[in-house]
Amino acid sequence: MSGDAATTAATTAHRATKIDIRNVRKSFGSKASGSKLVLDDVSLRVGEHEVVCLIGASGSGKSTLLRCINLLEPIDDGAILLADANGLMVDISEPGLDPDPVRRRIGMVFQSYNLFPHMSVLHNITLGPTKVLRQPKAAASERARELLERFGLADKADAYPDQLSGGQQQRVAIVRALAMQPELMLLDEVTAALDPVLVGEVLNVIRDMRGQGMTMILATHEMGFAREISDLVCFLKDGVILEAAPPAKLFTAPDHPETAQFLQRAIASGRR
Ligand SMILES: Nc1ncnc2c1ncn2[C@@H]1O[C@H](COP(=O)(O)OP(=O)(O)OP(=O)(O)O)[C@@H](O)[C@H]1O
Ligand SMILES: [Mg+2]
Numbered sequence: 001m002s003g004d005a006a007t008t009a010a011t012t013a014h015r016a017t018k019i020d021i022r023n024v025r026k027s028f029g030s031k032a033s034g035s036k037l038v039l040d041d042v043s044l045r046v047g048e049h050e051v052v053c054l055i056g057a058s059g060s061g062k063s064t065l066l067r068c069i070n071l072l073e074p075i076d077d078g079a080i081l082l083a084d085a086n087g088l089m090v091d092i093s094e095p096g097l098d099p100d101p102v103r104r105r106i107g108m109v110f111q112s113y114n115l116f117p118h119m120s121v122l123h124n125i126t127l128g129p130t131k132v133l134r135q136p137k138a139a140a141s142e143r144a145r146e147l148l149e150r151f152g153l154a155d156k157a158d159a160y161p162d163q164l165s166g167g168q169q170q171r172v173a174i175v176r177a178l179a180m181q182p183e184l185m186l187l188d189e190v191t192a193a194l195d196p197v198l199v200g201e202v203l204n205v206i207r208d209m210r211g212q213g214m215t216m217i218l219a220t221h222e223m224g225f226a227r228e229i230s231d232l233v234c235f236l237k238d239g240v241i242l243e244a245a246p247p248a249k250l251f252t253a254p255d256h257p258e259t260a261q262f263l264q265r266a267i268a269s270g271r272r
Contacts, residue, residue, distance in 0.1 A: 025076045070106050117162060121160070170198075190206075228247075235259045
């Protein structure tokens with residue numbers, strides 16, 4: 001899709017919708033101090049089990065969009081609808097709505113892992129399930145150990161975050177989000193802080209999640225990975241989804257010259 005992003009949602013279209021972002025606008029600042037439009041009429045529909053990558057230059061609005069979806073930022077206009085257990089689309093962006101039950105259903109992982117340094121890996125992972133989901137401690141620990149095993153971290157359960165590599169910490173952060181059994185995962189440049197050798201192990205975790213059918217929206221500068229993993233890639237520029245297309249199309253024959261320019265620059269800077 002190119003051009004008319006204002007009226008046509010970027011969409012993966014062929015599955016039941018999990019999240020529907022409709023004409024979202026978001027500004028920062030105030031009229032007095034000068035306000036800046038950071039998301040300008042963004043529409044995006046993501047189907048169940050689908051993976052969407054957001055790409056675009058620094059400052060284009062990728063993190064802001066993810067933060068709006070997770071209700072960390074209120075939107076100024078538009079709506080964000082999330083499918084409930086029966087597939088019914090519920091507006092989660094209504095002002096005054098309690099964000100906590102929604103956030104419980106959406107996992108978010110950031111570039112900086114944000115693990116609690118004074119807690120063991122196992123404790124970091126079981127904290128949410130026991131405190132928020134009120135799972136019994138034994139059941140939460142068992143599930144946490146299963147997840148650690150699945151991601152090659154079984155021997156790290158009792159370690160503290162500062163005893164782990166960056167890649168291991170990021171994998172623990174992803175496991176911590178998964179332990180909450182989210183319906184949707186938002187991943188914001190989860191490999192950006194890592195040495196190239198450690199990037200691969202985190203990308204493997206994301207591949208695995210995809211294989212398990214997790215619905216995901218990722219902001220990434222890893223073009224090769226976006227190409228491999230996405231059902232849909234959205235190119236953002238100045239808060240607008242300038243172009244959204246399956247990777248085979250967007251990376252080989254983009255409609256928009258600015259997409260092509262961005263990709264050329266990304267490749268030139270080694271972000272393939
Ligand atoms: N809390 C805030 N207050 C004011 N401006 C903000 C705030 N958060 C983001 N912005 C601005 O919004 C714009 C979009 O930022 P955002 O972090 O969403 O970009 P991004 O695409 O994630 O960039 P990057 O690739 O560097 O992570 C930028 O101009 C940024 O300065
Ligand atoms: Mg960002």
